Amino acid sequence: MPFRWDYKQHAALAWFVLKWLAICLPLGIVVGSSVAIFLWALHVVTLLQWDNSWLLYLLPLAGIASGLMYHYLGREAEAGNNLIMEQIHQPGGGVPLRMAPLVLIGTLITHLFGGSAGREGTAVQMGGSLAGVLGRLLKLTPDETRILLSAGVAAGFGAVFGTPLTGAIFAVEVIAIGKMSYKALIPCLLASVIGDQVNTAWGIGHTHYHIGFAAEISSSLSAVSLDWALTGKVAIAAIFFGLASVLFAELTHAISGTAKRFIAIPWLRPAVGGCVVIALVWLLGTRDYLGLGVTPHPPDSGMICIESCFQPGGADWMSWWWKLLFTAVTVGSGFKGGEVTPLFFIGAALGNVTGVMLGAPVDLMAGLGFVAVFAGATNTPLACTIMAIELFGPGNGELLSSGFVVYAAIACFLSYFLSGSSSIYQAQKRDEGKAESGKPKVEEEELSS
């Protein structure tokens, strides 16, 4: 076989990269800026909600407003993340521009009035929607449109959490369960990095979580010696993380399905959901499970939130369940927002108590739960392992020396695997089971409202 050097192929590949850089540059700038506006506005409405606790009592009315808005203006945008995934699988009607402002306003309504929801759904839908517009403007082919939509998702996700590589991997990994295609990898990385950096350039930062846990390093060489007892505890915790993710996904779907069955008028569903949230607040006597739940307000108030879960005693035994229930009711009844930040909360709280229960470092377990419940609920184990590195690694070299990468991989991979065919995204492709013996039934479910 003679020496082979196919100049044309390399030129074509370089052209592909340059073309997508040219496309992803405006996409990243627009999506990163939109996410910056969103995160800023989210901060403002969260403060408003904290300072005006009576706003919670308007949650049912807010639900009606949000419901009416989507009922009259939403059309296909209602399907949200699932619509974007469907369009990536099989480009059809496209992702409408209206999705971006609708989900932005809808999410701000949810958080202003105290609903329990997240923000990644909003960022992903803004990214997908703006990508859809750009694709129509540029008259891209169906194949290019799929790539562009993935890049929009990557830009939104990367920017909203400040984790660019995670955003890129998430966008290609979330499309289908149990396999990954690299077709969109380069555009997703370009868009995600640009989106994140533009968001950062607008002065929007992200919460820094610190895991103090560090094993004693016995060797001067770079070999990492795992603590086998701790590894076992991580594996046991991963079972809980995986089951919590199933519980969340299935409960949200069940609440959504039940609401659709018993409440004929779509915009009344979130109103009922809002009433249930108010009832839960009364019943529990705490507002800790409202909103995003990232930081406490006021600081040092002893409020249970993601940050507190990294401290011993920072979560109650059932905190994870209450956040799960609050969010399943809020999102399942039709409020807009995302599920991922609540999944972080559920995971961190569950990790906190699992750590106490198993005698493992609470901050380590909170950090692992943070990413692993998300991995189970979205079937994105690689993105979540990388998220653990991008979120907890910077400034913390001792953590990586302690085998954290392996602990994160075990937690995320096992949680992903054990969650079976459950997913918060019903449009995820799932043509094979995770294991031959565990063949999930592929159910034809309605994907939109």
Add this chain to the structure above:
Amino acid sequence: MPFRWDYKQHAALAWFVLKWLAICLPLGIVVGSSVAIFLWALHVVTLLQWDNSWLLYLLPLAGIASGLMYHYLGREAEAGNNLIMEQIHQPGGGVPLRMAPLVLIGTLITHLFGGSAGREGTAVQMGGSLAGVLGRLLKLTPDETRILLSAGVAAGFGAVFGTPLTGAIFAVEVIAIGKMSYKALIPCLLASVIGDQVNTAWGIGHTHYHIGFAAEISSSLSAVSLDWALTGKVAIAAIFFGLASVLFAELTHAISGTAKRFIAIPWLRPAVGGCVVIALVWLLGTRDYLGLGVTPHPPDSGMICIESCFQPGGADWMSWWWKLLFTAVTVGSGFKGGEVTPLFFIGAALGNVTGVMLGAPVDLMAGLGFVAVFAGATNTPLACTIMAIELFGPGNGELLSSGFVVYAAIACFLSYFLSGSSSIYQAQKRDEGKAESGKPKVEEEELSS
């Protein structure tokens, strides 16, 4: 839709995990121990070669010995890594036990007499071979055998470089270009972690590379601000890394093909290759490109090696090319060993001079070249990005704060992408091009000797 909880599915998945834990435990112990023996022996023969430089003149004879050994005992084991990949694609005749001792002895011969080669091929083939035996002992089904072979590859790779997560991802990613299936993910992680830990327990460490580069951190929040000029330089360097990986893969294949065409007797081919290596040493007046080339001997000798490439002035302008040529001749003519450590060398040396040329931190660029040339030559961008984190991250939190994860991803993804349809593994599945416009021709090539 009612609440759904499929207990049977979760039980089946848990059973899958436990079953594979039971299988991967002995596999990881045996492979990890074999790799420990191999690394120890490799260290011994490398010292012997350094202390007895005349051994180099026996390289042609050693080539004949190695060639005769494979000629009379090798049979299908000669195909090495490619045979393992073929058996993962389509279980057939299986991977023979003889592959493990043959590749171990063959690699030690190569290094004792000064051939330029690596060690991952040896570890991967020992892992695959021992997995093949275990699969036959346990009478596994063809589907289970594929998973087990992947796990064997993961265990070998994870143990030989001390990078367990990289080993697991590499094993699932290397099978096909441009896509990844998660079927074997859990068994691969189990085997790789156990293999690495067993190897570490035998007291075998790995070289620690330090990248001192750290950007100034401007924000107290966790946002990473990339240096755009540096990002551009990384992208430009990635083009060189990708092209170097193509040059290595194609030159090795061309030398192998030419040797087969003009030298009818198989065991004479490495003899001729050995003569060329000796001639190259005479011509260049340096022995720096012989052997593994990880550490200098004696320390502080000014010898060019992977460690020296992390220092300014630690590589000559053409060091990358000489290491590439030495290795292509050694491996292409039929000596046993691996290609990955030489790829690390080629990448680190190329990164060193690229850093000088572009005015970028030399240690950062050396580290990026280290993983990125490997990513291009093996088409495993995710494994290589994770390897950058597992190798350079521990103990170096500032590095991650400086956007290193993004730089590593850009370098590895671009190098992977631009390398097109080239690969050092001819048995990698490549049914689609990396980009629509760059459709590679799928060529039917002979895979074995």
